Amino acid sequence: MATLLSIDSSGRIDRSHTRSLTKRFRDAWAQANPGGEIRYRDVGTNPPPVVSPQWIAAAFTPAGLLSAEHKRALQYSDEAVDELMSADEIVLGVPMYNFGMPAQLKAYFDQIVRNGRTFQFQPGTSDPYIPLLRSRPVTVITSVGDNNMNPGGTMYSLNFLEPHLTTIFGFIGIRDLTFVRVGDDEHQSQVLQRTLSEAEVLVERIASRRVLQPV
Numbered sequence: 001m002a003t004l005l006s007i008d009s010s011g012r013i014d015r016s017h018t019r020s021l022t023k024r025f026r027d028a029w030a031q032a033n034p035g036g037e038i039r040y041r042d043v044g045t046n047p048p049p050v051v052s053p054q055w056i057a058a059a060f061t062p063a064g065l066l067s068a069e070h071k072r073a074l075q076y077s078d079e080a081v082d083e084l085m086s087a088d089e090i091v092l093g094v095p096m097y098n099f100g101m102p103a104q105l106k107a108y109f110d111q112i113v114r115n116g117r118t119f120q121f122q123p124g125t126s127d128p129y130i131p132l133l134r135s136r137p138v139t140v141i142t143s144v145g146d147n148n149m150n151p152g153g154t155m156y157s158l159n160f161l162e163p164h165l166t167t168i169f170g171f172i173g174i175r176d177l178t179f180v181r182v183g184d185d186e187h188q189s190q191v192l193q194r195t196l197s198e199a200e201v202l203v204e205r206i207a208s209r210r211v212l213q214p215v
């Protein structure tokens with residue numbers, strides 16, 4: 001049975017482009033994958049805990065030596081990593097906030113990028129960072145206030161969102177990223193209407209592919 005993990009990170013509930021596009025993705029995906037399972041995580045309205053001294057101590061303690069307090073500190077991380085590993089495909093809605101990802105999504109990545117679970121740190125070797133996850137398709141749906149932040153735009157050099165997402169997913173082994181971009185939300189221009197319409201078509205096309213599960 002195929003599993004889709006759908007993550008939203010917009011701080012908006014109404015009038016969010018990324019939320020309406022991930023919803024469109026889920027609907028098309030459910031049709032294409034009857035019997036498939038959709039797991040939904042909303043870090044926009046339910047922000048993950050930020051990394052604490054207890055979390056850091058626990059994350060660098062060998063699994064066999066974890067105390068009850070360590071395990072409590074890692075609970076969100078363990079659940080989120082298990083969920084990510086069981087997903088065959090991911091759709092992620094991400095608004096640009098101040099040139100990068102929203103803090104609540106960064107907090108999510110801080111929970112799932114974990115030594116011994118999603119990457120292996122081998123200090124002193126020629127290859128010290130080994131990704132531990134198999135790759136899987138990720139559709140990243142972004143929305144920006146000014147379309148010049150998107151590829152080809154005059155402010156693209158200020159777009160730290162896409163390189164950060166590509167780097168952080170790649171670090172744990174996920175390299176199959178497709179970006180679907182909405183632009184110009186703050187200008188409410190024709191560019192917004194065009195990019196939205198194109199994104200709607202693209203999202204349905206991507207989500208309508210039947211998921212081929214690894215054997």
Ligand SMILES: Cc1cc2nc3c(=O)[nH]c(=O)nc-3n(C[C@H](O)[C@H](O)[C@H](O)COP(=O)(O)O)c2cc1C
Binds near residue numbers: 017
């Ligand atoms: C706190 C905040 C920071 C933002 N920072 C930027 C930015 O740096 N560059 C930009 O082009 N748009 C920026 N925007 C605009 C959003 O990216 C845009 O409204 C987008 O559509 C939000 O996604 P959503 O519609 O899914 O909520 C910002 C919006 C907010 C609320």
